[in-house]
Structure formats: structure tokens, C-alpha cells
Amino acid sequence: MAELNDQKSIHLDDVLEQLGAFGRHQLVTMCMLALVYSTNSMYNVNYVFAVEDVQYRCRIPACEESNDTTFSMPWLMNSSEQQESVKQCVHYAPVPGCREFNTSELVQCSEWVYEVPDSFMAEFNLACEDWKQALVGTVHSFGNMLGLLLQGQISDRFGRKTAAVFAGTMGALLGLTKSFATSFWWYIALEGLEAAIGDALSPMFMLSIEIVEKKRTVLFQMILLNFYTGGLIVMPFIAWAVPYWRHFLRVIYAPTLIVLTYSFFLDESIRWLFSKGRRREAIKLIEKVATRNKVKLDKMMLNKLEYIDEETRTELKQKKLLLKTFRSKVMMQRFLVCMVWWFTITLINYGMMISSVFIDGNKYINFALLVMMDIPANVFYWLALSKYKRKLPLLASFIVGGIFCICKPFIPKGYAWIGLTLYMAFEMLATFSYNIVYMYTSELFPTYTRNSMHAICSAIGRVGSLVAPQTPLMISYWSGMPTFLFGVTSLLSGALTLLIPETANTELPDTVSEAEMIGKPSVKDPVDGNEMTRLSQ
Structure with a gap:
């Protein structure tokens, strides 16, 4: 403490370090964040089970009414099982066993019988309209893409807490309303709207990385990612x-x-309050956290707390702050690389989860087993980033994962277990990459546009998740095309990672000038002696 008092100024990370990373305040906040993390993951891909594939066949009234127990007609599946073409959906040739029809006769098919009568496909009569099933996932991803742009603006302008409470509440209400949809297009509209304004993960993520000192963010995130x-x-x-x-x-x-109750119990980001010039509120919140965590802070230290806030002093509006960020050539280069990163990780992660339900066996267990690979990936993420920072682990995961995926289609059929092993290993590496990109992107841009830039990169990159629901359809051209596509994009992202600076030992930048300093020669941290780039003007 004496060393801190001897400094001319105190940085916010120094205060956050004093407050601790796992005191009562942080643990209570983590519990609230955990609910959003765990439910948000379900909302992003629930259509895999809600809008599931169901077998169906043509309904022939005379045969349906017949008591002939020998009557048997084969189920038709949608394109995922590679049926001949639309021809099978337009006409159906009755099979032996139905006495009312000649086997050579073709019947115009206008009605369908579904294997699961109360399924999504049956209730909305989607037989032979495979594109409508894929449309649900695509619309969700498109709505999510637009919503991230909106959420980023709300979060940076009105606060992480406000954005999270609004999005979380709307997501729950729209999701419940969706379950009462009476038509397919009404469901589609609600799906897009829920994804656009009901995703609370982005502002919650920003709150989670700003609640603790930089050195503890990876561990904090690893715990939340497991939720x-x-x-x-x-x-x-x-x-x-x-x-x-x-x-x-x-x-x-x-x-x-x-x-909705988070309005009363969740606290705003201290860093965001400072970035908006609300120093008095920020100091008051610091004192509240210190009391809750039973930590004694020297008031002289708080008086010396320095937070560079040039943008607030000039009273620039949020749009001007974004323009200032984009006018920087360094920021623009990072933005373009981040877009490719996000396209790759969304394409691969969503594509693999959707494809998992087409693997032979119990689709529920297959999905759960594939996702369980994320747990070691999350732990590996924490260990790797603690020792090897950010850049090297991300580069390695993209390159190695890309090689695995490109090799998988060429594995001989007699060695299917090798292909499955590569698939599972790639899933783990894909999650590992996703986690790093989520963190890395947030550390490359200044505080006053951090959520906005993170959201824009994520939103534009979500083109990958728009494409993902369509990847199973590529199998009709070549069974290995989806995984080959995943591998190529992964290798490209790995190459572009070489253009991005390391951020592990730098404080979160608060201005464009500070963000541009990332990657410059580091100096010894005056507090603990570790190398730490002091971002200052």
C-alpha cells in the first residue's frame, strides 16, 4: 500500500487488484452472470431440437382407412438423407400391400403423414420444404447479427447493466411468446426478433471482463464459459x-x-462509469465493493486514481467516438482481422453442433458428448493463456485445427474411428479458438467503444453462423465438403493472427491512442515488477 501511495497516480487496475477477484461482490455477480451464460447457450441453438427432422410420407386416404395390417409405406426424409429429388415429394408410387392401388400407378401427393404428429414440422406442415427448417437457424443468426450492433451501442452508451437487463428480459418474453406461435412465419418473425433484442451475453461479457483486474479476467472467464x-x-x-x-x-x-430483478441487485461496470466521466459514482461503487469484500482502501489512493478520459471531456457523442476509432489505420486493420476470426469461429462452432444430430446413434447423447469436449477446451484455454498469453495459443489452435479438419474427409472408410477422433479434437480446438477470440477482441479496442467494436466484429462475422445451418446440404455434392470448408477458413484465420499484437501484459486501453500503443516495447510495472505496457499519453 505504501508503494501505491508513493506513486504520482494510481491506475484503475491497481484498485481492482486491491478489491480482489473472488470476494463476496465478485462471487455474487458471477452467480448472476452464470444464469445468463448458461441459458444464452441454449437460446442460440435450441432450434436444433425444437425444429427437428421428422420422417414423413404421402397420405393416401384409401390406404390410411384400410384395416389391412400388411399395408406398409416407407418414410420419406428431407434432403439430409439424400432422397432422389423433389420428384419423390410430388409423386408417390404405392408399394405392395395396399390392395386399393396398382403398384405401377403414380399418385399426386397433396397430404402428408408424419412420424411424430405433434412435431414442429407436422404442426406447420413442412414436408418437402427443407429450406424452411434451415431458415429458422439462419433467421436466428441474422437477427443476432443485427442485435449485436444494437446491443453494443446500448451497452457503450447506457451501460452494461442497462443493456443486459433489457436484453435478458426481452429474450425471455419473446422466447415464451414464440412457443405459442400459430404459423410458421409468425414463428420466424419471433425467432428473428428474439435474437435481435433478446441476447444479453454481449453486455454481460463486457461486465465480466471489467469487474476484475486484467490478470484475473481469463480465470474469471474460464469459470463462466463452463456455465x-x-x-x-x-x-x-x-x-x-x-x-x-x-x-x-x-x-x-x-x-x-x-x-428483470437484476435491476436491483447487479452493479454497473466501474470502468464504464469512469469512461463516461461519472467519477463520483465510480468511487462510490469502489467503496461499496471494498466494504462488501471487507477490504480497506486508502482514501488517498482513490484521490490519486487516474483515468484518462479525453473523449468525455470533449463531450463527443458515441457516433463520433466510433468514427474516431475507425479513422485509425491500426484499429481498422484489427477490425478486419477480427471479422475473419469471427466468421471462422461462428461457422465452425455452429456448423459442428448442427451436424452432430445427423451422426448415427442417439442424437441427444451425441450432441451432449460433442459439447462436453468444450469443458477440457475451457480449462485448456485458462492454462494456455496463463502461460502463453493470447497470440500463440490462438495461432496454434487455428492452424492445427485446420489441418485436422482438412485431413478428415480423406480418411479411408475402414478407419472411421480416426475420422471421429479428429472430429472430436477439432471440436475442442474450435471451442478453444472461440474463447480466445471473444477475449482477444475485447482487449484490442478502447473502453468507450469496446462493446460497440466487439459487437460489430461479432455481428459481421456472424455471416458464418448464417451459413452454418446450410452446411449439411453440402453433403449432397461431397460428404467431406463441410469439414473441408471449416479447415480452410481455420488456416486463413491462423495466418491473419500474425498481424495482431499480443495483449496479455497490457492494461485494457481506454482511448484510441492507448489502443494503438499495444504491441509497443513494454516497461517494468512499478507495482509488482512484471512487464506491463503502461498505456498513457
């Missing part, structure tokens, strides 16, 4: 236990209504 993975693991078992899609949606969306 995210936990939600994905639990989801298929909920779908298995509650197979009716309307009830399934109500079960997973109802718990998030509790986010």
Missing part, C-alpha cells in the same frame, strides 16, 4: 425429457425472467 457449456450439455436432455417443442421452449426460456 455456458453446462447449458449446452443440459439442453439435449431437457429436449429428450420434454419432447413436445412448445413445452421444451417454455422450460428453457422461463428461468431468464429472473433477469
